[in-house]
Amino acid sequence: MANINRGVAEFFGTFWLVFGGCGSAVYAATVPDVGIGFLGVALAFGLTVVTMAYAVGHISGAHFNPAVTVGLWAGGRFPAKDVPLYIIAQVLGGIAAAYVLYVIAVGAPDYALAANGLAANGYGDGSPGGYSLTAAFIAEALLTFFFLIIIMGATSKRAPAGFAPLAIGLTLTLIHLISIPITNTSVNPARATGPALVEGGLALQQLWLFWVAPILGGGVGGLVFHWLNGGED
Numbered sequence: 001m002a003n004i005n006r007g008v009a010e011f012f013g014t015f016w017l018v019f020g021g022c023g024s025a026v027y028a029a030t031v032p033d034v035g036i037g038f039l040g041v042a043l044a045f046g047l048t049v050v051t052m053a054y055a056v057g058h059i060s061g062a063h064f065n066p067a068v069t070v071g072l073w074a075g076g077r078f079p080a081k082d083v084p085l086y087i088i089a090q091v092l093g094g095i096a097a098a099y100v101l102y103v104i105a106v107g108a109p110d111y112a113l114a115a116n117g118l119a120a121n122g123y124g125d126g127s128p129g130g131y132s133l134t135a136a137f138i139a140e141a142l143l144t145f146f147f148l149i150i151i152m153g154a155t156s157k158r159a160p161a162g163f164a165p166l167a168i169g170l171t172l173t174l175i176h177l178i179s180i181p182i183t184n185t186s187v188n189p190a191r192a193t194g195p196a197l198v199e200g201g202l203a204l205q206q207l208w209l210f211w212v213a214p215i216l217g218g219g220v221g222g223l224v225f226h227w228l229n230g231g232e233d
Contacts, residue, residue: 003082007089009060013052014093014190017064021045022195023101025119025184038180041119045185046173053165062165065188066090066211067218071148075222077155077233090190098194118195120203121186121210129181133209136183140213141220143175144187148221149228157233186210187217 024044028036036044053062061078063069066087072078101118105111120126123136131139153159154167172187179185186192192210196203 003085006060006082007085009056010063010086010089011093011096013056013060013062013064014090015097016052017045017048017188018094018097018191018194019101020048021191022098022119023104026101026105026116039177041180042173042176042185045176046169046171048169049172050165050169053168057165060086062168064090064093064190065214065218066190067144067188067214068148068151070215071144071218071222072152073222074219075148075152075226076231077152077222087190091193094188094190094192094194095197096194098198101195102198113199117203118198119184120195120199121184121192122203122206123183123209124206126202126206127182128184131182137209137213139179139182140186140210141217143179143185144214144217145221145224147171147175147187148218149225152222152225152229156229183210187214189214 021041021044024036025041029038029041049062049064052064056062061072063072063086069078069083069086069090073080073083098118102113105116105118106113123131123133127136150171151164151168154164175187176185179187189211192207196207196210
């Protein structure tokens with residue numbers, strides 16, 4: 001498969017993840033009486049991964065996340081030469097989705113970016129539950145670590161074929177159920193970057209954590225699984 005095809009697949013997959021996941025939070029989570037709440041948002045993020053993994057996973061491997069790309073590289077599953085292409089495509093997909101989210105959101109008469117936001121990630125004043133920087137860093141790194149363990153296990157040659165997207169999507173749902181109150185859940189620098197760029201202010205100031213912690217957790221997760229699996233794919 002040509003690199004351009006793989007890059008475009010990653011762009012579309014990340015776009016869908018951010019648009020579907022953050023869109024559910026922005027448009028549907030707080031609708032009076034019928035809002036989907038945290039549970040619905042968590043499920044939406046999981047569904048975006050499941051659906052796009054089945055759609056384009058055979059083209060790009062369905063990373064949709066710089067931390068996953070780095071983790072797979074660290075675990076010996078992905079060539080270093082393709083890492084920049086994937087990360088650039090993922091970040092551009094996240095940014096494009098955030099701007100489309102905003103364009104749609106301002107069509108509502110009571111929407112204001114400063115008040116309603118775009119489901120950006122944060123800690124302290126930017127955290128839904130007011131969690132500290134330390135708590136946010138630990139949560140993001142730890143959850144991304146386990147995300148990589150599960151991704152690499154589910155996509156191993158010895159794992160049951162065809163079920164990886166379901167396992168990965170359900171894992172992302174669980175991750176959101178745990179950490180939406182802590183950081184609004186990133187575990188994905190591309191997902192964090194799009195809304196932060198559109199919102200600016202505090203979200204943009206705190207964006208660094210949502211690159212450093214997931215990349216660290218993903219990289220260590222990839223290394224640990226590679227060791228745990230005896231160095232096999």
